[in-house]
Amino acid sequence: xxxxxxxxxxxxxxxxxxxxxxxxxxxxIGPEIWVGSRPILDxxxxxxxxxxxxxxxxxxxxxxxxxxxxxxxxxETLDAIREDKVAIKGPLETPIGIGRRSLTVTMRQKFDLYxxxxxxxxxxxxxxxxxxxxxxNMTIFRENTExxxxxxxxxxxxxxxxxxxxxxxxxxxxxxxxxxxTTAIGIKPISKEGSLRLITAAIDYAIENNKxxxxxxxxxxxxxxTEGGFEKWGYELxxxxxxxxxxxxxxxxxxxxxxxxDVADQALKTAKKEGLVIIKDIIADNFLQQILLHPEKxxxxxxxxxxxxxxxxxxxxxxxxxxxxxxxxxxxxxxxxIFEATHGTAPDIAGLGKANPCSFILSACMLLDYIxxxxxxxLITTAIEEAFKEKxxxxxxxxxxxxxxxxxxxxxxNIILEKI
Numbered sequence: 001x002x003x004x005x006x007x008x009x010x011x012x013x014x015x016x017x018x019x020x021x022x023x024x025x026x027x028x029i030g031p032e033i034w035v036g037s038r039p040i041l042d043x044x045x046x047x048x049x050x051x052x053x054x055x056x057x058x059x060x061x062x063x064x065x066x067x068x069x070x071x072x073x074x075x076e077t078l079d080a081i082r083e084d085k086v087a088i089k090g091p092l093e094t095p096i097g098i099g100r101r102s103l104t105v106t107m108r109q110k111f112d113l114y115x116x117x118x119x120x121x122x123x124x125x126x127x128x129x130x131x132x133x134x135x136x137n138m139t140i141f142r143e144n145t146e147x148x149x150x151x152x153x154x155x156x157x158x159x160x161x162x163x164x165x166x167x168x169x170x171x172x173x174x175x176x177x178x179x180x181x182t183t184a185i186g187i188k189p190i191s192k193e194g195s196l197r198l199i200t201a202a203i204d205y206a207i208e209n210n211k212x213x214x215x216x217x218x219x220x221x222x223x224x225x226t227e228g229g230f231e232k233w234g235y236e237l238x239x240x241x242x243x244x245x246x247x248x249x250x251x252x253x254x255x256x257x258x259x260x261x262d263v264a265d266q267a268l269k270t271a272k273k274e275g276l277v278i279i280k281d282i283i284a285d286n287f288l289q290q291i292l293l294h295p296e297k298x299x300x301x302x303x304x305x306x307x308x309x310x311x312x313x314x315x316x317x318x319x320x321x322x323x324x325x326x327x328x329x330x331x332x333x334x335x336x337x338i339f340e341a342t343h344g345t346a347p348d349i350a351g352l353g354k355a356n357p358c359s360f361i362l363s364a365c366m367l368l369d370y371i372x373x374x375x376x377x378x379l380i381t382t383a384i385e386e387a388f389k390e391k392x393x394x395x396x397x398x399x400x401x402x403x404x405x406x407x408x409x410x411x412x413x414n415i416i417l418e419k420i
Contacts, residue, residue, distance in 0.1 A: 014372035026090020028345025029355035036413030062092035113329035116142040126320035127400035141202035142308025152187040202302035216281040217303035247271030323356035326363040353408030383419035
């Protein structure tokens, strides 16, 4: 049985005999991963559900789309996702520093996919830099539409940038811009509404899966109104909406101040004994230290967009890397969701049979959970676990494991297929 908790099933899909799922195959290693993954998904579904199937509809995005249509993200692709509500994608090429914006970010914003959900767990046998990687088992809820990813930027040297700097400086007595003529500007919007819906999703998940805690990760000691607002709004929401289902560490701090440590500690002990979800917070840089020293202290993470980007990859590295890290982008209000491989296009190994398909496959397992096929998801995850234990792995792991049997992308997929 897999050790990743099931994300909440969308009731609109549960029990449907035929579900259409648009697939963006992706660039670089995307095509070879999809070719190997599709038979795995189809076989697991067929074995566990007599009257259900998925029709995979390939749609275009990325470099492949541009070469065929002249557009990086064709309208037909957006229309297909809009109609079917759930999709899955491989890695897409994104230029750095110049050119168009990330297509992944664009799709997140087009469909208002405000929750980036990344479960992080250890598979036995996978190489890790930690002595006890099995202690790392948490789910990250990263706000997905705001922060610096809103794309509000002004290039160095442009007239509008100079005007903006002059305007912003007018609010301060001291000089906030040390090098005015060579400064670029990025604006970081974080809203109360955007923060609350993300934190709500994280707390709901923790309650439904009997988790011990939700940690609000922020940099509010420096960015007091944006990241600090995220922390403040999170506590207010938890205390107001969830009442006797949670215990807030803000309440603990009040008790510590008013009644002393014994009173505060007893309240916390009672809350844990009663199975309440503990709502706590931590500064982002301290969190990155603590996940190396004491990862077992964290269950569910709710954080802002940029923090979540860093933390997702850092945690993935602790349990084997983003090659086995699944991800989903979800709007829990509208039901729209795009599941994705979390790694890049890896053009240097494309077509060489070296790609690890597990990020895509495990993301597809999250998709199966979402549309009400958890048994098929379990079957696939168990097969992957068995392959890792037997040390039958792709080149990224084989080079780090003693006595490993290195297999190609297609061979690894066939091993999973046979185990199913």
